[in-house]
Amino acid sequence: MVVEFLHRWLEGKTDIQWRPEIITFYTAKKTRWGLSGLEQISVQEIGVADVVLDIARMLTTPKLDRSWFEKDPKEVVQKLGTLQSELEITRDNHLIILDNTETMANNDADVRALATQVNELSRRIGRVILTSRRRELIEALPVQTENWDDDEGAEFLRKRGATLRCNSIAQAGVSTLKRYSRQLISKPIALEVFVQAAASQNNGLEAAFQRVQKMQRQDLGQFLYEDAWGRLTSDLRRVLLLMSRLGDSHDQYLFQLCCQRVGVTVAAASEAIEESRGIGSFSRIEGAPQITLSPEFYNYCVERYEITDGKREPTDDDVNWVKHRYQQFLTSAEAKVNDRALQAFRTPAARAAWKSFNEGNYPEACNYYESAVLEDAENGWLFDRYAYTLMRTRQLDAALEQSRKATRLLPEEADTYFTRGMIESRIGDIANAVEHLDKAEALGKSKHLCELQKTYAYINAEPQDLIAAQGCVERALRLAPKDRFYSRFMEEVTRLQRRVY
Structure with missing residues (x-):
């Protein structure tokens, strides 16, 4: 979404008042999902210091002297600030995009350290936009990214189809592109792979759509949620797995029963869902709380198990216990x-x-x-x-x-x-x-x-x-x-x- 925003900005399609002189885009992504499925693209542990070194290389020379590598993250940020001052680059004319920052910290201490370093980067080097599938501990303005509507999805398909010289996209009518966009929930990552599949050997749109649907079921969830899954405790993973066995939508009491069966508080489970962006959402239907797992996360969970003392969980007994108690609740609720x-x-x-x-x-x-x-x-x-x-x-x-x-x-x-x-x-x-x-x-x-x-x-x-x-x-x-x-x-x-x- 951020990359598409930058393209529209640079192409003059988005009206904006502030125009930086330098835009730095840095991704900490370790895996990617595309036409070849899920791919590992990096195993390197990346931090803010790596971002700073990358900016310094682009501003000066690919071969930095040793002094850059002998400092802690705060000091290396300060050194870059001095370099930018010498080059007459101010914080207000440098935009920095940090992509997938959830991979830059693996525990609570790292998350706190990351927040401190990003704040230092923002204070001295440039204005920062960051993307994360985790709720970062940073005082920042959250940007709510709404789902694309059919028109935006069709526009994106037309634009990417032209770039990739995809005949089937070029020949399709607007209503057809809108229909495929809607079926893919207008999700940019799915639309991108759909265009790639259609452009590959000039496949027809229906064949491309079926291919993307199959790929989404197989490994999109792994790409989107593997890092978040690794941060959850075993008990929280068991709650989410138990929820997936009962469906993708849960009212408050069904959610509570799943927590009760595993021995996790509702507050802890709610925080885990809210902290790991994209796992699910909370809403109110006719005034009652509702928890809905996202389709990709539901598919990711539905066939997974957690091994506890050599036993696969959730068990059939766990599922049946929740179902039985929930049925009792529904009967009592009519009293x-x-x-x-x-x-x-x-x-x-x-x-x-x-x-x-x-x-x-x-x-x-x-x-x-x-x-x-x-x-x-x-x-x-x-x-x-x-x-x-x-x-x-x-x-x-x-x-x-x-x-x-x-x-x-x-x-x-x-x-x-x-x-x-x-x-x-x-x-x-x-x-x-x-x-x-x-x-x-x-x-x-x-x-x-x-x-x-x-x-x-x-x-x-x-x-x-x-x-x-x-x-x-x-x-x-x-x-x-x-x-x-x-x-x-x-x-x-x-x-x-x-x-x-």
Whole structure:
């Protein structure tokens, strides 16, 4: 894409205000994909210092003196800056394109060092455009490259066909070129090889198209993703392979199940997909998160395996486990909810959580809630119900975290402060429990219920304050109305009386 941009610029087809005097193009590419399939073109480890030496040779002589090779990357950049000043070349009239920088670093330390060196290059030598299939740790303006439309794809085919003197391209109508461009998803790399195939021995367009399709299935994925694959941990590779066995498109819960089966957090898997550009994309369909693997990456994964302790993974058991759990989820997601906070259960995952909770399967409910809050992240009632479920499973720290989100999103709702006060009472945090239960009462929660919950705070505190706990129970009994919930209230009072008297 960058090379095509430069061609259009130099040919005067792209209007641009800034015109550098020098353009340096440097590729760190180690493999290429073309008419001969996947080819290894370099095994050399390349860094920014190599780029600088190349620029110095082009500006002076192919044979540089030894002083250029005795410096670290920062110093050699500074030396080139001095040379450019002597030649009256400023940073603002030198454009540098670094192509495929993902091959210039193999680990986190190298990625950080690369960022520092590229920043130095940009500060002293020239303005820099870099391309990478990795999210680089560089403060830069990201350029969103949109997919070509049919017109652009057809224009590219016509232009390259003329350059390669391809008769079949020259004789084809615009609609035909658009159709082939669309079938190749207007992907520049595929269009380029398509023209090469059509020009080779003057093959017809359909024969060229079939050849490119076969080549894409065979090794395009390897060209595009081999370096990214090597950077992933074994666990992350297993998640992606498991996903590929289930299709190329996944909703949030299916994605979570794949992560759960392998033992990887959703956050780590999401970061890996976003960091390795081109693996897949995140979107929202009718408000729900969706993860879609790119066609080339899906083809790259679908027949691969990861070997763990001599065993090929993912196994059929892994795939069947995810399918079974996902089917259970779909069934639960259709449940009719009967809850005082119906607005908490707007998504399928939330409804599945409600059903599991009411069936007494609290761990399963927590899993569903984890998916639900990712889909409906501004729903304070959902966080409140999740917090209550976590409290019931004695995960009090996690429960408090979710309850804080609920009160932040719903600062005027009594029930969210009541839930938060309940959790803080179980922790034994007297001050915060009393504060938030009083807040719930001020917003309309029944006083006898708030007093009863304060009892837990005094019991669970270190040290216990049984006198204060007894006072809470007595006030709760004195204030309780004889309504349809009285028998349930008295059951809890009886349990507490055994602990405080």
